[in-house]
Amino acid sequence: MTDPQQNCQSKVASKLYPAIREAVILCLVTVIAATVFNMLRPSGIPLCGFSSAIILQEQQANIPVITLSAAYDLYLNKKVVFVDARDPFSYEEGHIAGAVNIYPDEAILQAAILKQMLSPGSLVITYCDGPQCPLSKETAQRLQLQGLSAVKVLVNGWSLWRDAGYPVAKGKK
């Protein structure tokens, strides 16, 4: 190894080592100050107590719902894409005519295709079956995260739609 190389390396090291030492001190001071301040402040949060389940519930609660009549009006005006959030087997047994099947886990993959299907001003309505069914809200929330802002949920959508005698389809499409 030549002298200039060694010289250069020692120069870098002489700058870097003090920087690392200072960085460690700054981090230690931060940990102490942040922990103490968080413990003392009334609006402090538990250091290890984050629950994604609660956050998901809150986010899903913020997704707007739509009534059956409003959804049907949009359907007649061709201003809606229905998303069936149930499993593929239930979808094949029967679904809203023209609906696409997107189970919550597939939302990330299918969002781009869904975006292409949407005309300007149209809405995405997700549905599943039963008033307590969480799938429609889960799919709606994941679609929102993918940049689809105009998403609403038709609660208990499949039963309501079928019982009202509105158009349905069977099979894979």
Added chain:
Amino acid sequence: MKLKNFPVRIAVLTALICRLALGIVFFYAGIEKIIAPREFAIAIYNYRLLPDWAVNMLAVMLPWLEVFLATGLIAGIYVRGASLISALLFLTFAIALAINLVRGLDISCGCFGAQSGNINWFYLVRDSSLLAISVFTLMFDRGWRYFFLRK
């Protein structure tokens, strides 16, 4: 360190401006996040990069780190350490942003607290610029001493 054919004084002066700019950015970002830790935790969670147990911890620690970095950078205390952490932070932010932009997630940036806009490619460019400024500061800053105690 010397830049070839570049006056040292100008490089040091530029580094000073970069350092103060970084300090102001960090101070503003840190305070905004300290005010609303819960909202910042949700912003971190939405990036989908950390396990649940680490989310609140980062939401509590990161704003204070930014405030201490700002203090150090503006006051000229531990500048090398502060600019090193600053560079690493911006590198991490840039990677996190890039991953979620590629994923196509439409989430809040959380860069300046919960009320920041949604992530986009401009934020990645901004982060990369701040990373470059941090590295420049690390390399060329000589502290206040250079200007006030120099013979």
